Each structure stands twice: as structure tokens, then as C-alpha cells.
Amino acid sequence: MGKFIRLKKGFDINMAGKAAPKIATIDQPETFAIKPTDFQGIYMPKMMVKEGDTVKAGTPLFHDKRHENIVFTAPVSGEVVQVKRGEKRKLLEVVILADKEVDYVSFNRYSVSDISGITREAAQQQMIDSGVWVNIIQRPFGIVADPQAKPKSIFISGFDSSPLAPDYGILFKGQEQYFQAGIDILKKFTSGHIHLNVHTSQELPSAFAQAKGAELNKFSGPHPSGCVGVQIHHIDPINKGDVVWTINPFGVIQIGKLFLNGVYDASRIIAVGGSEVKEPQYYKTYTGASVKKFLTGNLKQDHVRVVSGNVLTGTSIGTEGYVGFHDQQITVIPEGDYYEFLGWIKPTAAKLSYHRAFGLFSFLSPKKEFVLDSNTRGEPRAFVQTGVFEQVTPMDILPTYLLKSIMAEDFDEMEALGIYEVIEEDLALCEFVDVSKHNIQSILREGIDLMLNS
Amino acid sequence: MKFLRDTLDKAKHSFEKGGKYHKYFYVFEALDTFHFSPNTVTPARGAQVRDAVDLKRLMMTVVIAMIPCLLFGIWNVGYQHYLALGQAASAGDIITVGLIQVLPIVIVAYAAGGLVEVVFAIMRRHPINEGYLVTGMLIPLVMPPDIPLWQVAVASIFSVVIAKEAFGGTGMNILNVALTARAFLYFAYPLQISGEVWTYLPAGAKTVAGYSGATPMAVAAQASTEGESVVQAFTSFGAGWGDNLYSFTNMFFGFMPGCIGETSTLMCLIGALILIVTGVGSWKIIVSVFAGALGMGAFLNLIAVNEYMAMPAYYHLVIGGLAFGAVFMATDPVTAAQTESGKWVYGLLIGILTVLIRVFNPAYPEGIMLAILFMNVMAPLVDYMVVSANKKRRLQRATV
Numbered sequence: 105m106g107k108f109i110r111l112k113k114g115f116d117i118n119m120a121g122k123a124a125p126k127i128a129t130i131d132q133p134e135t136f137a138i139k140p141t142d143f144q145g146i147y148m149p150k151m152m153v154k155e156g157d158t159v160k161a162g163t164p165l166f167h168d169k170r171h172e173n174i175v176f177t178a179p180v181s182g183e184v185v186q187v188k189r190g191e192k193r194k195l196l197e198v199v200i201l202a203d204k205e206v207d208y209v210s211f212n213r214y215s216v217s218d219i220s221g222i223t224r225e226a227a228q229q230q231m232i233d234s235g236v237w238v239n240i241i242q243r244p245f246g247i248v249a250d251p252q253a254k255p256k257s258i259f260i261s262g263f264d265s266s267p268l269a270p271d272y273g274i275l276f277k278g279q280e281q282y283f284q285a286g287i288d289i290l291k292k293f294t295s296g297h298i299h300l301n302v303h304t305s306q307e308l309p310s311a312f313a314q315a316k317g318a319e320l321n322k323f324s325g326p327h328p329s330g331c332v333g334v335q336i337h338h339i340d341p342i343n344k345g346d347v348v349w350t351i352n353p354f355g356v357i358q359i360g361k362l363f364l365n366g367v368y369d370a371s372r373i374i375a376v377g378g379s380e381v382k383e384p385q386y387y388k389t390y391t392g393a394s395v396k397k398f399l400t401g402n403l404k405q406d407h408v409r410v411v412s413g414n415v416l417t418g419t420s421i422g423t424e425g426y427v428g429f430h431d432q433q434i435t436v437i438p439e440g441d442y443y444e445f446l447g448w449i450k451p452t453a454a455k456l457s458y459h460r461a462f463g464l465f466s467f468l469s470p471k472k473e474f475v476l477d478s479n480t481r482g483e484p485r486a487f488v489q490t491g492v493f494e495q496v497t498p499m500d501i502l503p504t505y506l507l508k509s510i511m512a513e514d515f516d517e518m519e520a521l522g523i524y525e526v527i528e529e530d531l532a533l534c535e536f537v538d539v540s541k542h543n544i545q546s547i548l549r550e551g552i553d554l555m556l557n558s
Numbered sequence: 559m560k561f562l563r564d565t566l567d568k569a570k571h572s573f574e575k576g577g578k579y580h581k582y583f584y585v586f587e588a589l590d591t592f593h594f595s596p597n598t599v600t601p602a603r604g605a606q607v608r609d610a611v612d613l614k615r616l617m618m619t620v621v622i623a624m625i626p627c628l629l630f631g632i633w634n635v636g637y638q639h640y641l642a643l644g645q646a647a648s649a650g651d652i653i654t655v656g657l658i659q660v661l662p663i664v665i666v667a668y669a670a671g672g673l674v675e676v677v678f679a680i681m682r683r684h685p686i687n688e689g690y691l692v693t694g695m696l697i698p699l700v701m702p703p704d705i706p707l708w709q710v711a712v713a714s715i716f717s718v719v720i721a722k723e724a725f726g727g728t729g730m731n732i733l734n735v736a737l738t739a740r741a742f743l744y745f746a747y748p749l750q751i752s753g754e755v756w757t758y759l760p761a762g763a764k765t766v767a768g769y770s771g772a773t774p775m776a777v778a779a780q781a782s783t784e785g786e787s788v789v790q791a792f793t794s795f796g797a798g799w800g801d802n803l804y805s806f807t808n809m810f811f812g813f814m815p816g817c818i819g820e821t822s823t824l825m826c827l828i829g830a831l832i833l834i835v836t837g838v839g840s841w842k843i844i845v846s847v848f849a850g851a852l853g854m855g856a857f858l859n860l861i862a863v864n865e866y867m868a869m870p871a872y873y874h875l876v877i878g879g880l881a882f883g884a885v886f887m888a889t890d891p892v893t894a895a896q897t898e899s900g901k902w903v904y905g906l907l908i909g910i911l912t913v914l915i916r917v918f919n920p921a922y923p924e925g926i927m928l929a930i931l932f933m934n935v936m937a938p939l940v941d942y943m944v945v946s947a948n949k950k951r952r953l954q955r956a957t958v
Contacts, residue, residue: 341955415605416605416607417604417605419603420602435606440599441598443563443594443596447594448592448612448615449615449618455610456610458611459611459838461838462619463615464611476607477607479598479600479608480596480598480600480608481595481608481612482595482608482611482613482614483591485728485729486727486729487729488689488892489616489891490891490894491901500952502948505945520949520953521949535605536607536608537609538609539612540613540729543604544604
């Protein structure tokens with residue numbers, strides 16, 4: 105039986121510009137891109153195609169040098185028009201000019217009843233070859249899953265609690281049989297449970313309600329209750345030596361489609377929201393879409409920051425960038441590069457704060473939707489205030505001590521203080537509420553990289 | 559405002575790298591950021607939006623919470639002055655005397671300590687820390703009204719250099735800076751900070767008949783050696799010139815001699831309310847200091863072998879600087895315990911130690927200063943135990 109976990113700690117960032125529950129139909133973007141930087145734990149991605157090559161949806165674009173068989177495949181068919189590299193020739197983006205109709209590489213097709221007969225090895229081979237494999241993220245450290253690993257359990261977070269999060273009922277409507285097929289495939293990879301976690305106050309999408317073979321756990325409480333790391337901590341915590349896999353429902357469905365339809369189907373629904381979007385709503389597109397089409401003529405002003413993902417963990421991609429591999433929302437907020445006279449002390453009810461320090465009145469209006477911009481609202485300082493990180497981290501973890509052990513590069517301390525249990529998103533709220541304006545997520549990633557390379 | 563912004567922008571590049579005054583960049587930065595919150599934006603990866611709070615606002619909240627204590631202190635300095643002289647005085651007179659005595663101390667503390675901040679910011683190339691906003695206000699509030707100004711300056715400089723900058727600045731210090739200033743004076747210039755210095759009396763002033771400047775703690779210690787009930791001694795104190803000066807309610811409101819800002823338990827409680835409502839000060843520490851003092855006082859009542867031990871425990875909460883220390887000194891987040899359960903232990907021990915020092919160590923009539931400084935040093939140990947317990951839970955889980 106599933107568990108019920110009541111979380112109290114955390115904070116819901118209530119932002120203006122929530123996507124209306126409708127799916128707009130527009131022309132598909134012309135270009136799509138896959139970015140190696142969206143994946144952790146891959147080293148020196150090697151290109152397998154070159155500019156000018158034509159690809160089908162499911163054709164490998166590049167692979168990881170350390171795990172040569174893990175490939176990253178094209179979401180749509182078309183022509184590779186650009187291989188964008190940065191400093192030291194670091195691979196940044198592989199851009200594909202999409203065909204009008206998507207042409208698929210064909211993989212083995214199975215009927216629903218055949219799925220139980222597929223061996224783990226056969227399933228694994230098809231998942232790796234088609235590119236759905238990289239949906240699976242391995243804890244500790246949030247890296248692309250190692251095919252040799254034997255996870256003690258697999259976690260699926262069935263809701264998103266982050267700011268302006270899309271509604272999973274809209275994202276995964278009508279995908280019931282694919283979701284089920286995906287669960288059935290994933291079951292082959294673990295001797296433990298598949299945990300599907302949902303929120304008590306959100307309507308249960310029917311794909312989840314009907315799912316068999318997964319433990320259905322219920323959570324209550326504010327963000328970060330939807331972060332899968334928090335869920336793992338409360339249900340089946342990661343100890344030294346443990347491996348747990350996580351995958352979001354989109355990945356499960358993509359696996360289901362691979363086996364039932366025999367194709368790498370990257371079609372997905374994304375939410376486009378944020379205070380600067382004229383009509384926040386959902387769009388049907390493919391993984392890695394260029395955001396241009398969704399934003400042209402749909403912005404209230406020019407001076408904006410376009411974020412792939414949510415504002416806590418996302419990446420600023422500009423008005424012509426591409427949606428990240430794992431992201432299912434785009435958030436557009438005002439750019440905050442302005443000075444404000446006496447901004448550090450002026451009383452205000454318009455700026456959102458978790459704190460209630462002098463002049464910050466946002467706590468009086470918990471229902472209000474705030475416009476948040478990218479200003480840092482102050483300068484970096486040493487750690488001073490204590491106890492706040494703990495209030496937004498619903499885990500038995502002491503974030504300040506963990507962060508300090510990372511800064512000191514003390515491996516034993518990092519391990520003892522729980523670095524195996526967290527990745528960036530789990531501590532993203534700490535970064536938001538931090539009085540001293542540390543870039544906590546990048547500090548944490550530095551620590552994880554130290555552990556990975558040790 | 560545009561003019562001011564333009565002027566700052568124009569001046570900015572001579573302070574930036576390669577500019578003529580690059581050495582003074584952090585002085586400029588402090589000036590700039592006190593006028594305008596900066597235009598910096600979040601990095602491309604990670605949290606794209608940030609909370610409206612920053613350290614300046616946090617520190618100003620503490621300063622605001624101290625204002626009731628400051629205002630009352632100004633009044634009380636004047637009030638005690640005229641009481642000791644036995645003269646009737648108008649509110650205007652009282653406030654004038656209070657302002658003349660208190661304001662210079664505040665200005666000197668801010669100027670002397672602030673100067674050290676600036677010098678260190680230039681030398682060590684770190685931003686000027688707004689922590690001094692709080693320290694510069696705390697120091698005057700724990701000074702006797704009669705203190706020579708040069709001592710205020712020396713103490714401020716000493717404490718900022720030794721207690722803070724030597725450790726790397728705000729956030730790195732081990733001892734509470736303002737209490738270090740007070741302790742420095744206590745041990746370096748004991749004459750000016752102990753005995754009958756708690757009421758402002760100009761040299762040669764003629765006090766009212768029967769006047770005594772003894773503080774409640776001195777009265778209590780005195781009564782105890784003479785085997786007289788402490789409460790009785792409080793009641794009879796001031797007879798003829800300041801009736802009921804040391805009654806419980808009078809001491810709760812703070813109309814008694816003492817440090818400028820710490821006499822009034824009521825004003826400290828208002829400050830505590832501000833700190834707790836805004837979440838800036840830890841309510842756990844404030845509550846546990848009071849609880850520790852009350853509990854220790856009650857325990858001493860039970861086993862009392864002398865009159866000080868028999869003094870009703872709740873008197874401990876209104877005499878001396880316990881309330882001020884609990885609210886404004888013990889809650890300093892940098893020097894206090896930093897773990898949530900550690901804060902309970904830290905606060906309780908401060909309360910217990912304060913009462914122990916008061917009752918059993920006649921050399922140090924006020925215990926809160928040394929209790930907090932001692933627990934500042936011990937706080938990392940308290941945290942170490944809490945953190946070890948956290949690690950242990952994680953290890954135990956692994957074997958299950």
C-alpha cells in the first residue's frame with residue numbers, strides 16, 4: 105500500500121501568469137535542438153552526425169564518451185543545420201531544421217499483452233538505441249542512469265509543485281495505456297517498488313489513477329513536495345551505496361509509446377506562462393522546441409527573461425533559445441537589471457518575500473499573484489541568518505552545514521550530511537530565500553561534481 | 559533621483575578595476591548600494607528570481623526593534639538624573655539631559671566602529687558589512703550614561719578589530735561584537751563601568767539626602783550578606799527620595815539606574831515582539847533564555863541557603879540586563895547556535911548561567927554579559943552535537 109506523507113515545510117511561490125487550461129494550436133517551430141548541458145554526469149559528448157546530415161526522429165545525434173552506447177537522439181526528423189560549440193569546443197546545441205511531417209526510425213513494436221514477455225536486456229537495448237533511456241535519472245547526483253545499475257526502487261513524481269507549474273491532468277491526458285506500458289517496462293529494472301507520488305489537493309490524472317504495478321503515495325504540503333528527491337527521502341531514502349532511479353511521467357509515457365508504437369515519439373505538451381506573456385496557455389510541440397513561435401507577438405514587452413523550466417531551477421535561454429530536454433514549461437519574467445532608489449529599505453507589498461523583515465508585507469496577502477523579476481534584490485554576503493533554509497527544506501538535512509562542507513571540499517562531511525540525497529531542485533528554495541544571496545544550486549552542483557570525480 | 563543615479567554612475571568607473579580610486583571600490587559600493595539597490599541579475603542557471611529580503615533590511619529590522627529601548631533610555635537617563643538630584647523637572651528638561659548624554663555616545667560608537675569597518679574594507683578588499691548598523695546601536699545601549707566618550711571609542715574600535723575583523727568580518731565572528739566592547743571596558747576600565755556609575759551625575763553635583771546609586775543587583779547582594787530579605791531591601795530602597803524605585807513593576811517598566819538601553823524589560827519585550835513577528839530574531843532563543851533564568855531562579859529558591867537565592871525567581875527577569883541580553887545579544891545569528899535544537903540548549907544555558915553568576919559570584923554582579931560570551935564560545939560545540947545526531951540518524955537508517 106502507498107504511504108501518506110504530510111509535509112509542512114516549504115513555500116509556494118505564487119506568481120502571475122499561470123497558463124490557462126487550454127491547448128493552443130499553432131504552426132510547429134521550424135527548429136528544434138538537443139542540448140548536452142541538460143544532462144548531468146555525461147562527459148565529452150561526441151557527435152555522431154554532422155551539419156547537413158538528414159535525421160529521423162530517433163536517429164542518434166551524439167553519445168556520451170564514457171558510456172558509448174548511451175545515445176541522444178533527434179526529437180524530430182529533418183536536417184542538422186547547426187552544431188553549436190562554446191569555449192574549448194564544448195558542445196552546446198545540436199539544431200535540427202524540422203520536416204513538415206515527422207519521419208520516424210522504426211523500432212520493435214509490441215502489443216500490450218506481449219510487454220510482459222520482453223526481457224530486461226531486450227527492453228534496455230531498445231530504450232538505449234531509441235534515446236528514451238536518457239529520461240531516466242539516477243540518484244545519487246541526478247545523472248543519466250547507468251544501464252548496469254540495479255536501482256533499489258524507481259520514483260515518479262506525479263505532480264509539479266514549482267512556480268507556475270503545468271497541470272499534469274492536461275499534460276498527460278489520454279496517455280493512460282502508454283503510461284501503463286511504461287510502468288510495465290520499468291518494473292523489469294528493479295526488484296523493489298515503482299513509487300508514483302501524487303498530491304492530495306490536486307486532481308488525480310486518470311493515467312495515474314488507473315496505473316497498476318506502482319505504489320501510489322500521497323503527499324500534502326507546499327513546494328518542494330513535488331521534488332522527487334524530497335519524496336525519496338520520506339519513502340525510501342538513499343544511503344551510501346544505494347541507487348534509485350527517477351523519471352518524470354513524460355518519460356514513462358515515451359517509453360510506453362516506444363514499445364507500443366515502435367517509435368521515438370517526442371511530442372509533448374508544454375505550458376507557456378509568466379507575467380510577461382499575453383496569453384499564458386499550453387502548446388503541443390516536441391522536445392527541444394525553439395521558443396520563438398510561442399513568444400512572437402505574445403509578449404507584453406521586450407525587456408524580458410525567457411526561462412526554460414520554472415523560475416527556481418530553470419535556465420535563461422533568451423527569446424530565440426530552445427526548451428530544455430526535461431522541461432515542460434516556459435516562464436517569461438521581466439529582466440531585473442535596474443537600480444531602485446532606497447530599494448533595500450523601502451516598505452513594499454509588491455515584492456514577494458518568504459521573510460517578514462521590516463517593510464516586507466507580502467506575507468499579508470498569501471493569495472496574491474506576484475510579478476517577480478530577475479533582480480537579485482541585494483548583494484552577496486557571508487552566511488548570517490540561520491534557520492531559514494531548514495524551514496524550506498522538508499527533509500532531515502541541514503542545508504547550511506552541507507553547503508559549508510562543500511565549500512570546504514570536505515568529502516567525508518558531505519557524505520555524512522546527506523549529499524547523496526539532494527540535487528539542485530531539492531534545495532532551490534534555499535537559494536530563493538537566502539538573505540546572503542548565495543548561488544546555492546551551483547554550490548551544490550560543485551559538491552556533487554567533486555563527489556562524482558573522486 | 560535620476561541626477562543622483564547619474565552622478566553615481568559617472569563616478570563608478572574610477573572606482574572600478576583599473577580606475578584611479580579602485581582601492582576604495584568597496585567604500586563606493588557601500589555608498590552606492592545604500593542609495594540604490596543594485597541592478598545585478600540572477601545567473602542564467604539556477605533560481606531566476608530572488609526573495610525581496612537582503613542583509614541590509616534584516617539588520618535595519620534589528621535596529622528598528624532597538625528604537626523603543628533607545629527612546630526609553632534617553633528618557634530614563636534624564637529621569638534618573640533629576641531623581642538623584644532631588645529636583646522636579648519637566649519632560650523637556652528630562653529629555654534634554656537624556657539627549658545630551660546619550661546622543662554623543664551613539665554618534666561616537668557609530669563613528670569609531672564604522673571607521674574601522676571602512677579601513678578594513680579597503681585593506682582586506684571585502685564589502686563594508688551592514689552588521690555594524692546593529693553593533694553600533696547595541697554598544698551605546700549597554701553603556702552606562704556616564705561613560706567617557708573616549709572609552710566608547712576605544713571599546714568600539716577594540717571590539718570591531720579583535721572580535722570581528724580578526725576573524726574575517728560579519729558572519730565569521732565567534733563573539734558578539736557589542737558584548738566584547740562591554741567586556742573590554744569591564745576588564746580594562748572597571749572604575750568607569752562598575753559601582754555607582756549608573757546614574758548621570760555631573761562632577762560635583764549635590765545629590766538628594768539619602769541617595770544611593772546602587773543597582774538592584776548590588777542591593778540584592780548587599781541584602782544577602784546582611785541576611786535581610788532581598789524583596790524587603792528592594793521595597794525599602796530609595797525611601798525618602800525615590801520611593802518604590804525598585805518595586806517589581808517599576809523595574810519591569812525600567813525606571814531605574816542602569817545601562818542606557820537595558821533597564822526596561824517592557825521595551826525589550828516590545829523589541830522581542832518586533833524580532834519575533836518579523837522572524838529576524840529566533841523566538842526559541844529568547845524564550846529559552848527567559849525560561850532558563852526563571853527555572854534556575856526557581857531551583858535556587860528551593861534550595862536557598864542565603865537571601866539572594868531566596869529572591870523570587872521572577873525578579874531575575876526584570877533586574878539587570880537579562881531581558882536586553884536575551885532579546886538583542888543572544889539572538890545574534892552569527893554567534894548563537896545555528897541549529898534549531900541547538901538554539902534551545904544555547905538559550906537555556908545562557909539563562910541558567912546568568913542567574914548562577916549573579917547569585918554566586920559577587921565579583922560580577924551582572925551575569926548576562928559573561929553568560930552570553932561564554933555560550934558564544936560554546937555554541938559551535940552545541941551545534942556539533944546536533945549535527946552529529948543528524949549524521950547518526952542517517953547512518954542508522956542505512957543498517958535497517
